[in-house]
Amino acid sequence: MCGSTEPRVEPAEDHEDLKRRLTRRDAARVQHRGRHEPDNEAPPTHPVAERGGDRSACGMSIDTPPRSDPTGTVTADHLLGGRVSYMQPRDGFRAAIDPVLLAAAIPARSGERVLEGGTGAGAALLCLAARVPGISGTGVDRDPDLVRLARANAAANGLDDLSFAAADLAASPIGGRFDHAFANPPYHAASGTPSPTAGREAAKRSAPDLLPTWVEALSRPLRHRGTLTFILPPSLLEAALKAMRERNVPAECVFPIWPRVGQPARLIVIQGRKHGRSPLVIAAGLVLHTEAGAFRPDADAVLRDGAALGLTGG
Numbered sequence: 001m002c003g004s005t006e007p008r009v010e011p012a013e014d015h016e017d018l019k020r021r022l023t024r025r026d027a028a029r030v031q032h033r034g035r036h037e038p039d040n041e042a043p044p045t046h047p048v049a050e051r052g053g054d055r056s057a058c059g060m061s062i063d064t065p066p067r068s069d070p071t072g073t074v075t076a077d078h079l080l081g082g083r084v085s086y087m088q089p090r091d092g093f094r095a096a097i098d099p100v101l102l103a104a105a106i107p108a109r110s111g112e113r114v115l116e117g118g119t120g121a122g123a124a125l126l127c128l129a130a131r132v133p134g135i136s137g138t139g140v141d142r143d144p145d146l147v148r149l150a151r152a153n154a155a156a157n158g159l160d161d162l163s164f165a166a167a168d169l170a171a172s173p174i175g176g177r178f179d180h181a182f183a184n185p186p187y188h189a190a191s192g193t194p195s196p197t198a199g200r201e202a203a204k205r206s207a208p209d210l211l212p213t214w215v216e217a218l219s220r221p222l223r224h225r226g227t228l229t230f231i232l233p234p235s236l237l238e239a240a241l242k243a244m245r246e247r248n249v250p251a252e253c254v255f256p257i258w259p260r261v262g263q264p265a266r267l268i269v270i271q272g273r274k275h276g277r278s279p280l281v282i283a284a285g286l287v288l289h290t291e292a293g294a295f296r297p298d299a300d301a302v303l304r305d306g307a308a309l310g311l312t313g314g
Helices: 015-021 024-029 098-104 123-131 144-156 198-204 210-219 234-246 297-303
Strands: 074-079 084-089 113-117 136-141 162-166 178-183 222-232 251-258 267-273
Touching (some): 084 123, 084 144, 098 123, 098 222, 113 123, 113 210, 123 136, 123 144, 123 162, 136 144, 144 162, 178 210, 210 222, 210 234, 234 251, 234 267
Parallel strands (some): 113 136, 136 162
Antiparallel strands (some): 074 084, 222 267
């Protein structure tokens, strides 16, 4: 993918053929460009992508056994309470709530075109397409194995208007025009504790210029007043505001995600608008859990039912 041309999109593969073709050697290279829990800490929330037969606090599973590939490298899971079928690598980084929250923050409408950077196996783009029928979208990831999984996931869900390309955002300009762009980028510093899993380590470790590079790559193909959205840890808020302001897509809304009432936010959704002029709004945000640990009804509506977050700045 070079110059001003669109990312080359290969035909979607049959997902059963794909699973047979994946080997353990391939799975070791699989990387997910999604959000990662902090090193040496337990995940703050229940995974949203649940295997069939399991039961989670938010009921994100179904009662049938999972359909795994014969080599054991891929599992067939579900998002949005079973509305979205989702194959992902068994080992390495697996989807949590981050891509679902990110998808819920995108103010897309039917007929609009969206772009996701670091799409991985397509979780956020799949959830957005399930919530907003009629959109078309392109997902870009540098890992061709994950791109093949994303194509198979789109085909399995009947989402023919989603396409995926294997490319490096920093080196391969995206052609065309988009109404919205978004990403759940890797953001752990190079000095952090390495993960023992190769795929997870490759997915979580960021470059020093991560945010300026991704803001530039994703904002360039945006139309005038198109939105750019990231989900990040609060520690990167200042860097994100600076990178977005310098590339003329200033932030309009910061939306905190609180684990429980009275606890510090663990994630923020930050949304800007190309050539925007609105003042920055700090939204009330979303509290995920009750004191008992279950998801609150408003969080469950987003994670299970596909409700929108409703960012003030969106």
